[in-house]
Amino acid sequence: MSPSPSLPNHFLPYEDAGQPAALVPGYKETLTRNPARPLILRPATLTEITGPTRLARKLPTGIRDLSRKSPNGPRAMGQLILVRGRLLDEDGLPVRGSVIELWHANAAGRYMHPMDAQSPAPLDENFLGSGRVLTDDQGRYEFVTIKPGAYPVPNHPQRWWRPPHIHISVFGDGFMSRLVTQMFFPADPLNDIDLILNAVPSAQGRARMIARQTPMLEMPVLNLVGYEHDIVVRGDRQTPFGK
């Protein structure tokens, strides 16, 4: 049996300049947690082009307002923002019904996480801290939250500060489209010194991690600053199976 030309088996290799380096000088955890041996190239098989289609039945979604803990509850401190975008594959086609998980620090730069217990920044009892949404039939997602604060990485010799960023975890359409990334805010001066954003060698690659501010007159409501952020995952369906 020869490979079926109707199957979407033509994944492009990663473009390395558009993806982060594995080893990041100054980010010491990268030095001891990455394999010393080279990664082994393998063929894509059915296992790599399939993935869970029923995740939302196991992971509750619809948690789209991180700025408060209940629908009419008090808001967390900080600038209210609306983040919207599309989840697309490499052909620009929407990835529908995909789970997106997001989490970030509060406006003071502190996470609601036991790992951040040493932070001198205050907790915010009204901040939800994380959300989980599903893309719609056009691949769109949106959530409301407060703009995260910057924070210093503890005990770092170069006084590395993380700029405001939102962690985004995406499942996409299959195993190969799984992506965890971070969204940054445009024109923040701390973007220039961030070791994580700047681990991506190409300027175009870094630009793909930075959201675009929505023109104010295009915002549906007055009380939110808007950001647009499309996310592209690996894979394509230009020759979908069975069509």
Add this chain to the structure above:
Amino acid sequence: MARLVPTPSATVGPFFPPHYFGDGDNDLTFVDDKASRAQGERIHIFGRVYEAGRVPRWNTILELWQADANGCFAHPNDPRAGQADPNFMGWGRRWTEDDGYYDFTTVKPGAFLDPLTGKQRAPHINLSVMGSGLMRRLVTTLFFPDEPGNAGDPVYAAIPDPAVASQLVLRPAPGERAPAGVRAYRFDIVLQGEGETPFFID
């Protein structure tokens, strides 16, 4: 159509929300209701994750993806999706504990003829490793012992050194927390250093 370039990956960092690990997320044998279980031999997979110097790596995220007991995926890209077990989740997630420990409950996956490569895939489970210090996730594949199809599996065979490939074979071991009567396999994940686990690039 102009091709889009994938968004760069970035580390999960140390602050992945602990409540994202729900009860039963590391049990692939049910979808909605624990009373309706997947078909096949229920198995327990456990081990520890280590970074360089055999230091246990806690707060690491592991995810599994595999076919059901008959080698089917409940996904439109599988021509046999219609036969997939409706009670098999196929996906699971687990957080490593302070000593690097993790475990999953699943069923032994079936072999299948892969339509992309035209080759028979031996029973196998895909594993993703994500965490602080990993700018991109690491991926590998677990295989089962005493499977004559391992050597001809296109992913197993992609590893040039047979001794390295054999590191991906699960080892039968008494499960530290396996339910009674469930066969247990150990798989330690060594991110760097002696006994380093082979990882792939897709």
